[in-house]
Amino acid sequence: MNHRFLQIHPKDNVLVALTDLKAGESILFDNRTINLKHDIAAKHKFSLYDLETGAQIYMYGSIVGRAMSPIPEGATLTTGNVIHEASSFGSKSETFSWDAPDVSKYKNKFFKGYHRPDGQVGTANYWLVIPLVFCENRNVDVIKDAFVEELGFIKPNAYKSLVQQMTDLYKSGKKSEIENLSVEEDTLNGKSRIFKNIDGIKFLTHNGGCGGIRQDSEALCALFAGYINNPNVAGATVLSLGCQNAQPTILKEKLDKINPEFKKPVILLEQQKEGTEQHLLSQAIKKTFLAMIDADQMQREPAPLSKLTIGLECGGSDGFSGISANPAVGHASDLVVALGGKTILSEFPELCGVEQELINRCTDEVIAEKFSGLMKAYAASAEAVGSGFDMNPSPGNIKDGLITDAMKSSGAAKKGGTSPVVDVLDYTEYISKPGLNLLCTPGNDVESTTAMAGSGANVILFTTGLGTPTGNPIAPVIKISSNTTLAKKMPDIIDIDTGEVITGEKTIEEMGEEILELIIKVASGESIPKAVQLGQDDFIPWKRGVSL
Known part of the structure; x- marks a missing residue:
């Protein structure tokens, strides 16, 4: 090159x-x-x-x-x-054959994960606290304040220390010295972890559950069902007000649909039944603590790489993303698929122009037609509100060389590698088939990663050319830079740099194998991604037809 x-x-x-x-x-x-x-x-x-x-x-x-x-x-x-202009697409027009990569050197490799009763294997072990409606957000925040520091799940806030220093200088009449203060990595470890085998307790606050349209509440319950069923989750505490659209019965129906053999503990408390807020919170905190004692008994055990479900995401993309990071992730996806694992390619607005290629890669006509139908319906809904896929590139994308949506999409699709498309999932549908799956989500980074975790991803690969700190509450997010300049500029968020593909020092295949090796370490709890270290617990449910 x-x-x-x-x-x-x-x-x-x-x-x-x-x-x-x-x-x-x-x-x-x-x-x-x-x-x-x-x-x-x-x-x-x-x-x-x-x-x-x-x-x-x-x-x-x-x-x-x-x-x-x-x-x-x-x-x-x-x-x-x-x-912007993109190729048109129609029905499946070609028979697809795949030359799978050689994975013989990975046949005896495994990761150490949490084995769930339904056969799924988690790469982490989290407890969830979920409000079914935004009215319960404050109560969830109170539970969070009560738990995370006492259980040793957070370290001291260096910025809080900075504010204290500024306050002391101001009170002492030394305002001029404030500019010279700097934030340094806090060396304090905080309180020791009470539960050694629980990676954290996560709180999924949101602004939905009531108002809007009933379909939004249905989708929210389906998304929560996916999160509770995700193998990285040990169990959940669910707070309901009582009168909202997102009813506990809907959540149970969605859980039964995803997993009829569901056996995880779920604590459900309804404020309008419990009475006082104090009683509700006391019950929630006590029941959650006791449940976490049981969840802490689970330990990591060896699991085959076929138990990996990898989400494939890009955000803050640049003109190198489709040349280095995305194809490298695509090769890692091919390796996981060849090993019997599952991968998820989402962001439908960023598949504009490559639809026919993906349609031809579908394993049958039914799957191909589902993908085609979802793409057309999504595009039509965007156009109905005066937008369109052509408006997808952000100012940052354009500034760094991605000037049309089709240009961005052609590079973004490389994350899906070259393997057959075995299934197409609508938003909140849960993954079941080994191989490459397409999931209907927006291109918005957080809405998309939120959806992939809800569909079963237990690790997410996230490429970026400009730098974005996005993470997820339950699925560890591995951040991959398309260029070395970014990796050096923002080392606090980047886990692996594919810039050597641009310079010719490494091949796409070599970088893909490096990514897989890191996946195995992260899945085993041996390496903690930067997004997890930073506590990037981004969670945004999608309201259909509003977001690109």
């Missing part, structure tokens, strides 16, 4: 700058000399030929845009001269 620019696919009529290129510079490509018309920043694209108005732009071998005006050879592609 040339380490200054790259043609991703032989069909592409643009090149990607791998480093900053200067106007007037001449580059040699395919025995042709191309004179650059502009300064071209790394991650951005420039034309390989003279393109007329209306010409289709190709990257990854797919249509990713259309020229709005003539684009000379060697000119930069921008939002001023390129508009």
